[in-house]
Amino acid sequence: xxxxxxxxxxxxxxxxxxxxxxxxxxxxxxxxxxxxxxxxxxxxxxxxxxxxxxxxxxxxxxxxxxxxxxxxxxxxxxxxxxxxxxxxxxxxxxxxxxxxxxxxxxxxxxx
Amino acid sequence: xxxxxxxxxxxxxxxxxxxxxxxxxxxxxxxxxxxxxxxxxxxxxxxxxxxxxxxxxxxxxxxxxxxxxxxxxxxxxxxxxxxxxxxxxxxxxxxxxxxxxxxxxxxxxxxxxxx
Numbered sequence: 378x379x380x381x382x383x384x385x386x387x388x389x390x391x392x393x394x395x396x397x398x399x400x401x402x403x404x405x406x407x408x409x410x411x412x413x414x415x416x417x418x419x420x421x422x423x424x425x426x427x428x429x430x431x432x433x434x435x436x437x438x439x440x441x442x443x444x445x446x447x448x449x450x451x452x453x454x455x456x457x458x459x460x461x462x463x464x465x466x467x468x469x470x471x472x473x474x475x476x477x478x479x480x481x482x483x484x485x486x487x488x
Numbered sequence: 489x490x491x492x493x494x495x496x497x498x499x500x501x502x503x504x505x506x507x508x509x510x511x512x513x514x515x516x517x518x519x520x521x522x523x524x525x526x527x528x529x530x531x532x533x534x535x536x537x538x539x540x541x542x543x544x545x546x547x548x549x550x551x552x553x554x555x556x557x558x559x560x561x562x563x564x565x566x567x568x569x570x571x572x573x574x575x576x577x578x579x580x581x582x583x584x585x586x587x588x589x590x591x592x593x594x595x596x597x598x599x600x601x602x603x
Contacts, residue, residue: 409589420578420594421531465531469589474519474538474582475546476589480530 379404381468383479391487396453398482400466403447409469410442411476412451414462421465425451456486491515492595494579499600507566509598511579518584520562521592522546522554524575531578537562538584569602576600 380403390396398412409428413421425440427433427449433440439452449468453460466479495510513520521536523546533546535554543554551573555563562581566573576599580592 409585411591420597422594423591426591467592469585473589474544474584475521475533475536476592478531480528 379407379468379470379477381466381477381479383464383466383482385482386463387483387485389485389487390456392456392458394456396456396460396484396486398451398453398464398466398484400449400451400468400479401447402449402466402468402477404468404470404477405444405447406470407444407447407468408471409476410440410449411467411469412438412440412449413465413467415465415481416462424464453484456484458486458488460484461486492579492581492593494577494595494598496598497596499598501566501569501600501602503570503602505566505569505602507569507600507602509564509566509577509579509600511562511564511581511595512560513562513581513593514560515581515583515593516559517581517593518559519582519589519592520556521580521582522552522562522564523578523580524548525578525597526575534564571602574600574602 415421427440463481467476522534537556579595582592
């Protein structure tokens, strides 16, 4: 069983601050990495995908990947109340069809 | 835009009933998945399919079966519903990746209550 661990929440940040979410994975052969956002009662929606070591930025979101440390993170800059949700980390291995999901970290942005 | 639709948003069934959950995607994706999501347990893979008529067990297949007769449609069947199958059921689809799994796109979910 490939394991994906996320930092336990809930994570509470003030509006305008940076929210930092962490994810580690057990399979060193993992090739693809995704962050999903899930609002309460809704289905997950993709925020970011990352495949190479380094940083990838998209608006207020930055994903960081370090394959040597088996670590992927998501930074949310200038956090807004609308960012309050559960964030799921998902990891995929080479030649695999499926993703392994972490349990999620719930973020609450305080106005 | 990728669209994944599920036949029902909410469903109430009685113990022992046969339950069909339907999922349709419109992006010609090869891969389709069924998950259940329960508080504190995260997303758990029930079954997936990488081609028409092909299926593979996920992490928790017991009590479920699936059918994929057409590329765009993937059905989840609860042969005899039990109360411990009360859950949120999520369908997802993804294209076949060249080197590994690609992004999965999720449907809106079906919240099933078994009485």
